[in-house]
Each structure stands twice: as C-alpha cells, then as structure tokens.
Amino acid sequence: MIEAKHISKSFVKYEKEKGLIGMIKGFVNAKKVIKKAVDDVSFTIQEGEVIGYIGANGAGKSTTIKMLTGILTPTSGELLVDGIIPYKDRVRNARNIGVVFGQRTQLWWDLPLVESFSILKEIYQVSDEDYKARMEMFEDVLQLSEFIKSPVRTLSLGQRMRADIAASLLHNPKVLYLDEPTIGLDVNAKLKMRQAIKTMNKTFKTTVILTTHDLDDIEELCNRILIIDNGKIIYDGALSDIKTRYGSDTKVSFVLKEAWTDFVDLAHLMEVDPKDIIVKVDEDKLEIGFDKRILSVAHVAQVIMKNYEVTDLKIMETDIESIVSRIYNEGKVNVSND
Amino acid sequence: MFQTIKPYWAYAKASFTVGFAYRLHILFWVLSDLVQVGVLLLIWIAIYGNSSSTSMQGYTLAQMMMYNLIIYMTASFTYMKPLFDLADDHFDGKVAMSLIKPTKYIYEVFFRNLGNNFVGNIIISLPLMIVLSTLTVTANHGVNFTLGTTILYVFSILLALLISFFSNFIFATMVFVTDATFGMMQLNEAVVRIFSGSLIPLSFFPGWLKTIAYILPYASVYTVPTLILMNRYTSSELWINLGIQLAWAIGLIIGANLIWSVIITKMKVHGG
Numbered sequence: 001m002i003e004a005k006h007i008s009k010s011f012v013k014y015e016k017e018k019g020l021i022g023m024i025k026g027f028v029n030a031k032k033v034i035k036k037a038v039d040d041v042s043f044t045i046q047e048g049e050v051i052g053y054i055g056a057n058g059a060g061k062s063t064t065i066k067m068l069t070g071i072l073t074p075t076s077g078e079l080l081v082d083g084i085i086p087y088k089d090r091v092r093n094a095r096n097i098g099v100v101f102g103q104r105t106q107l108w109w110d111l112p113l114v115e116s117f118s119i120l121k122e123i124y125q126v127s128d129e130d131y132k133a134r135m136e137m138f139e140d141v142l143q144l145s146e147f148i149k150s151p152v153r154t155l156s157l158g159q160r161m162r163a164d165i166a167a168s169l170l171h172n173p174k175v176l177y178l179d180e181p182t183i184g185l186d187v188n189a190k191l192k193m194r195q196a197i198k199t200m201n202k203t204f205k206t207t208v209i210l211t212t213h214d215l216d217d218i219e220e221l222c223n224r225i226l227i228i229d230n231g232k233i234i235y236d237g238a239l240s241d242i243k244t245r246y247g248s249d250t251k252v253s254f255v256l257k258e259a260w261t262d263f264v265d266l267a268h269l270m271e272v273d274p275k276d277i278i279v280k281v282d283e284d285k286l287e288i289g290f291d292k293r294i295l296s297v298a299h300v301a302q303v304i305m306k307n308y309e310v311t312d313l314k315i316m317e318t319d320i321e322s323i324v325s326r327i328y329n330e331g332k333v334n335v336s337n338d
Numbered sequence: 339m340f341q342t343i344k345p346y347w348a349y350a351k352a353s354f355t356v357g358f359a360y361r362l363h364i365l366f367w368v369l370s371d372l373v374q375v376g377v378l379l380l381i382w383i384a385i386y387g388n389s390s391s392t393s394m395q396g397y398t399l400a401q402m403m404m405y406n407l408i409i410y411m412t413a414s415f416t417y418m419k420p421l422f423d424l425a426d427d428h429f430d431g432k433v434a435m436s437l438i439k440p441t442k443y444i445y446e447v448f449f450r451n452l453g454n455n456f457v458g459n460i461i462i463s464l465p466l467m468i469v470l471s472t473l474t475v476t477a478n479h480g481v482n483f484t485l486g487t488t489i490l491y492v493f494s495i496l497l498a499l500l501i502s503f504f505s506n507f508i509f510a511t512m513v514f515v516t517d518a519t520f521g522m523m524q525l526n527e528a529v530v531r532i533f534s535g536s537l538i539p540l541s542f543f544p545g546w547l548k549t550i551a552y553i554l555p556y557a558s559v560y561t562v563p564t565l566i567l568m569n570r571y572t573s574s575e576l577w578i579n580l581g582i583q584l585a586w587a588i589g590l591i592i593g594a595n596l597i598w599s600v601i602i603t604k605m606k607v608h609g610g
Contacts, residue, residue, distance in 0.1 A: 071437040073603045087603075094440040106435045110356045122348035123439055 001175065001207045002045040002068065007077030008231075009038040009063050037063040039231035040077070047174075048205040050197075052222035052239070054212065056328055060231040061211040065177050068209070069099055082174055095124070098168035102180035105164055107152045113163050114148045117170065124171035131170070137203075138166040141196045158189030165196055169206075176200065178210045182217055194220050215324065229328055246323040248292040252300050255312040259283045269303050270295060345441055346449040353453030361461060364454075368414070368462050375410050378537075379403055395541045400479040401568070402539075407470060408481075409536050409564045414463045415495050416559050418451045418503035421510040421526060425519040433605070444598050448503055455499070487569050490576070494563040497583040502559045504590035507598075514601050529554070535561035555590065558583045 014030035038060045045051055055061050066072040067079060070086030070093045079086060086093040099106075107116040121131050138144055142162040147155055155163065165181060178197070182190045194217065200206045210221060218225060218239065225242070227235035235242060260281050266288070267274040278289035286308075288300055297315055304310060357364065386392070386399040397405060424447070427433040436443050474483050509526050513519055531537050534556035540548055551557050562579045565571055571579060 066434065069438050071434050072605070090437065091440050091442060094438055097438065099438040101434065104432065104435055106438070108352050108356065110359060111352065115352070115355065119348045119352045122351075123345045123441060125345060 001047040001049075001082055002043075002209075003078075003080040004041060004043050004064075004068075005078040006040050006042055007038060007064075007067060007074045007079055008036060008040055009060075009067060009072060010034050010036045010075050036231050038067070038074075038228075041228070041231070041233050042077075043226060043233065043236055045207060045209070047207055048201065049224060050201055050208040050210065050222045052210055052212065052218040052225040053228065054215075054218065054225060054324060055228035059228045061228055062179055064228070065099075065179050065209070065211060068175075069097060069177055070094065095171070096174045098171070098173035098176045100161075100164050100168045100176075100178045100181050102161070102178075102183040105152065105160060106167055107160070107163060109153050110151060112149050112151055113144070113155070116152060116163075116167065117148075120167055120170050126171050130172070134170060134172070137199070138169070138196075141199050142166055142192055158185050161185060161189065162192060162196075165193060169196075169200055172204055173206065175207045175209070178208065178212075180212055181210070182212060182214050190214070190217070197221055227324065227327060235327060242323060242327075243318075246326060247318045249289065249318045250292045250297060251287060251289045251316040252297060252304075253285060253287040253314050253316070254304055254308070254310050256284045256286060257309040257311050260286055260308075264307070266303070269307070270299065346445055349441075349446050349449040350453035350456070353450040354456050355453075357454045357457035358460075361457060364457055365461060368458075371410065371414075375406055378406050382406070395539065396570075397539065398480055401481060404470070404474075404479050404481045405539060405564065405568065407466070408567055409560055411463055411466045411470065412495065412498070412560055412563045412567075413534075413536055414458050414466070415455075416498045416502040416563075417455055417458050418448075418499065418506055420447050420451055420503060420507045421513065421519075421523055423447045423450060424507075424510040425513050425523075428514055428517075429519070437602075443602070444507065444594060447507065451503060481568050483567060484569070487567050490580075491563055491567040494566050494580060494583060497580070497587050498559045498563050500587040501555050501583065501590055504587070504594040505555045505559075507594045508590065511594075511597055511601050514605060530556050533557065534559060535564070555586045558586050 011034070013033045013035050015033050041060075041064065053061055053064070063072065067074050068081060068086060070090035073087040081093055082096050084093045084096070106120075107113065108119065111119075117131075117135070120126075126134075135144075142165070144163060144166060147159050147163075152160065152163070161181065165178075168176065176197070181197075182193055185193065197208060197210070198221065201208055208221070210217060212218060222239060224237065225235065225239050226233055260283070265274070266279055267277055270277065272290075272295060276290060276294050280287040280289075286304070288304070290300065301313060382399065382402050386394070386402070392398055394402070427436060433443070436446055439446070471483050473479065474481050506526065509522070513522055516522065533551040533554045535551070540551050540557060540561055543551060558579075562583055566576065566579070
C-alpha cells in the first residue's frame with residue numbers, strides 16, 4: 001500500500017545572531033543552515049496494517065506524514081501510496097486518504113458541525129446512501145449526535161477530535177493518517193477514538209499510520225512500530241519483538257519488616273552471577289532488578305521471603321514507555337528484522 | 339466540467355454561510371469605504387466649485403459623482419482578497435488542511451472568495467445598483483444605463499472578477515516567500531487604488547503614468563467595467579477593452595497556476 005524508498009527532506013533555515021545588532025545583521029545577511037528533518041527513510045506498509053510511528057518531538061514524524069499526504073515534496077527519494085506519487089498527484093492521492101492532525105481541525109470553525117459534514121460530503125462527492133450509512137456508523141462509535149448541531153468553535157477538545165476523526169473517515173479512505181489524534185484527550189475520549197480506529201480498520205481494512213506520544217495508543221492499536229530519531233528510522237518491527245528484546249527487564253521491590261542491615265550475597269543465594277542482578281537498598285525497601293530470561297520472579301520472591309520477613313511486594317515489568325526512552329537515548333536498535 | 343466544479347461550490351457555500359453569519363463585519367467594512375467615497379465626492383465638489391469650466395477631462399460634476407459611485411460599486415462586485423486567505427493559511431499552517439483535500443488550493447481559495455463576494459453583492463453591490471439605476475432614470479446626471487450597457491457591464495464584471503482574483507492571488511503568494519503580510523496588504527491596496535482609477539479617472543493622469551496604469555491589470559478590473567456602464571467607449575474601444583480583459587483573465591489564470599506550482603514544492607508548513 002505504501003512504499004517509501006530513501007526519502008529525505010531538508011529545510012533551509014536562516015540563523016540569526018543574538019541581540020539587536022545580530023538582528024540587523026541577520027536582516028541583510030543571515031546564515032543559511034540546512035536541517036535534515038527526514039534522512040534517508042525507507043519502509044513498506046501493507047494494506048490493513050496499523051502502524052505506530054513514534055519518535056521524540058522534532059524527530060521527523062510529522063514531516064514524514066506531510067510527505068505521505070502530498071503536502072510536502074521530498075528533497076530526494078521515491079514515495080508511492082497505493083500506486084500514486086503523492087506530491088506529484090496530490091489531488092488524486094487525497095481521495096484515497098484521510099488525515100487527522102491532532103493540533104488542527106479540518107472542520108469549519110464557525111458553522112454547526114453537521115454543516116461541515118455536508119460540505120465534506122460534497123467535496124469528496126460521497127453518495128447519499130454512503131453518507132447515511134457512515135453517519136450511522138459514526139453515531140455508534142463516536143456518539144456525535146449530542147453536539148452535531150453546535151458550532152464547531154463551541155465543542156470541547158474531546159468532542160472536536162471525535163468529529164475530526166469522523167470527518168477524516170467520511171469518504172472511506174484507504175489510508176488513514178493520524179498525527180497525534182489523542183493529544184490532550186481524557187481517558188474516555190481516548191477510548192472512543194481507539195474504538196473508532198479499530199472499527200474502521202476491521203470493517204474496511206483501512207491502513208492506519210498513527211503518530212503518538214501516548215504509548216497506550218500503540219499498545220492498543222498497532223501491530224508494528226516504526227521508531228524515528230533525528231530523521232532516521234531506528235527501529236522497524238513488531239511491538240512484541242521490541243518487548244522481548246528490552247522488556248525482559250523486571251524489577252521486584254519488597255518492603256521488609258525491619259530495615260535491611262546484613263549484607264548477604266543475594267546473588268549467591270539465588271545461584272546466579274553477581275552481575276546479573278541489581279540490588280538497591282533504602283532502609284526497609286529492597287529492590288532487585290534482573291532479566292526475566294535468567295531468573296524467574298517466583299524464584300527471587302521465594303529466596304527473599306525465606307530469609308526475611310516481607311510485608312509487601314510489587315512486581316514491575318518494563319513498560320513500552322521506558323523501552324522507548326531507552327531506545328531514544330541509545331540510538332540505533334540492534335534487533336534483527338526479517 | 340460540471341462534475342469537476344461541483345466540489346468547489348461547497349467551499350463557496352461554506353464561506354457564504356460564514357460570511358453571512360458575520361455580515362455586520364462586512365457592513366462596517368462597507369461603511370468605512372462609503373465614508374471614503376463621501377470624502378472623495380466632497381473633494382470633487384470643491385474642485386469643480388473652484389474651476390472656471392463646468393467640465394474636466396470630459397466629466398461634468400454630476401458625471402464625476404456618478405463615476406465615483408459606479409467605480410465603488412464595481413470594486414465591490416469584483417471584491418476578491420485572497421491575500422487574507424493566504425496569509426491566514428500560511429501563518430497558522432492551515433494550508434495543510436487544504437492540501438489534504440482532493441481539490442486544487444488555488445480554486446478552493448477562489449471559491450471561498452466567491453462565497454464572500456456574494457455576501458458583499460447581496461448587502462452592497464446589488465442595492466447600490468438599484469439605487470444608481472433609479473438615479474439615472476429619475477434625474478438627468480448625464481449618465482444613462484441602457485439594457486445594452488448593463489448586459490455588457492455584467493459580462494465585463496465577470497472577467498474583472500477573474501482578473502481581480504488571480505492578480506491578487508499572484509501578489510498574495512509573495513506572503514509565502516516574504517512572510518510579510520501587513521506590508522504586502524498595504525502595498526497591494528496602494529497600487530490598486532492608484533492604478534485602477536478608483537481614486538481619480540485614469541484620463542486625468544499624465545501620459546507616462548497612464549501608460550503604467552494600462553500595463554497593470556487593475557484598470558481592467560475597475561475602470562473598464564465602469565466606463566462600459568457609463569457608455570463612454572466608442573464601439574471599437576469597447577471591444578478592444580473587452581479583448582484586453584479576456585487576455586488578462588486567461589494570462590493571469592495561467593500565470594497564477596504556474597507560480598503556485600513552483601511555490602508549493604518549496605513550501606514550508608508552519609507548526610505541528
């Protein structure tokens with residue numbers, strides 16, 4: 001469905017020096033700086049996939065989406081979306097895609113919501129039957145009727161986002177781009193958004209590309225993730241792969257009845273190499289970090305409980321959030337992909 | 339053809355609805371323009387009052403006042419200001435939301451402006467047309483609207499509308515390059531005001547200034563329809579001027595499309 005080959009996008013920025021004199025100097029002769037927002041990115045996405053596209057702020061996510069939608073022209077590389085080069089044939093590509101930019105709206109701010117839908121219906125030339133059927137489906141998933149007669153500017157953020165996602169799906173696009181669709185939403189609204197995305201993906205095999213900072217979105221929706229950092233793709237693969245690679249780190253923390261005083265060799269007790277466990281002690285709190293593939297949680301708990309009186313214990317598995325932050329810090333991921 | 343235009347009418351309908359909801363906004367805009375026209379009329383009264391002859395450059399005072407009112411009406415019939423749209427879309431990054439739609443941006447903006455233009459026509463241009471027609475019938479001001487001149491006027495206005503939009507669009511694209519909206523607006527206004535004939539009839543200009551005015555497209559937007567309605571052209575002048583209008587319209591449509599196709603590949607989209 002989507003094929004990107006070595007696409008790059010650089011922007012020319014004019015750097016100005018500080019202060020008044022710098023400003024005046026910059027007015028005449030600003031320093032030209034070329035910034036590569038996206039740097040040699042390649043990927044292939046199949047029909048019906050739900051892709052999580054993640055990266056820190058300014059990593060190049062939105063720039064990629066803007067190239068895929070045909071808004072920006074890549075500086076170099078090839079791009080094909082459903083057989084169409086988006087930036088060359090933008091209008092034709094636009095019929096196949098739906099886009100939600102979380103920080104913007106495609107709705108008419110001053111008009112009642114329902115007017116926006118009927119305008120979009122005409123722009124995309126959606127037939128009356130399709131329009132009716134889709135509005136009913138949106139009603140099921142997104143409950144728009146509570147506010148469909150209100151002007152868009154009076155909607156709450158959650159309502160507006162629900163309306164925006166409905167707007168992007170009105171013409172049943174083959175590909176749906178969601179650029180931070182759950183930004184600033186409360187839990188309930190988030191659940192509704194996710195439900196709508198899931199329903200569309202299941203019913204129409206809509207391919208979905210989702211950028212987000214909310215890793216629950218990723219875990220709920222995506223079967224594959226792309227991680228971009230500094231304009232380069234540093235990971236492309238299944239979410240489960242990255243979880244087994246990084247997610248085996250586990251921590252168990254105990255609260256002991258008495259403060260920890262004796263320095264027993266825990267590694268010896270657990271019959272492992274001392275470098276395989278990380279022990280942290282803070283008075284009556286004991287925290288043991290280990291790799292799940294070497295030690296089991298049960299074994300660790302058993303050993304500790306046999307030797308000490310434990311009042312409380314908590315098991316912490318690595319969440320995707322800390323995995324991602326680790327990857328951002330480390331750079332390139334060395335998970336083998338096939 | 340009809341199928342390809344149909345989606346665009348939705349934009350016109352939307353901006354018409356929004357524009358009509360904010361009609362007070364437009365009304366005040368109109369009133370401030372009317373004050374300016376009023377001042378111009380007073381200046382002409384003073385000038386004619388201090389002149390020994392009753393006619394200047396072929397205009398009596400009554401004709402000059404009609405000229406000012408008709409050119410004002412023509413200006414509001416052809417009111418197209420894509421600069422506001424482009425500046426707005428550019429600085430908010432809203433242009434991204436236009437570019438994800440299966441329509442061409444340039445024609446989207448055209449129809450958006452057309453919607454606003456209709457609002458203006460309903461609350462200013464058409465009422466003014468009725469008032470002026472009544473004036474020419476009831477009193478002798480040296481100007482007579484005939485059926486023939488009115489039909490030609492409408493035709494000329496349609497061409498003027500295209501010239502107005504596409505020339506202003508080309509001017510407005512500079513916002514994407516310079517990032518300087520307010521200055522561009524002022525410059526645009528000033529150039530249009532002087533060289534369109536809306537300040538004084540172009541026949542008052544010295545030769546070289548007249549040449550500049552006729553090299554620029556603005557005379558075709560304001561002066562030509564106005565003089566057609568006032569029946570001041572000989573028939574050969576009439577057809578030449580309509581021909582020039584047509585040439586401007588076609589040339590500017592092509593030019594605007596070319597310029598936009600270059601700008602769109604180099605564009606930066608602000609925000610997010």
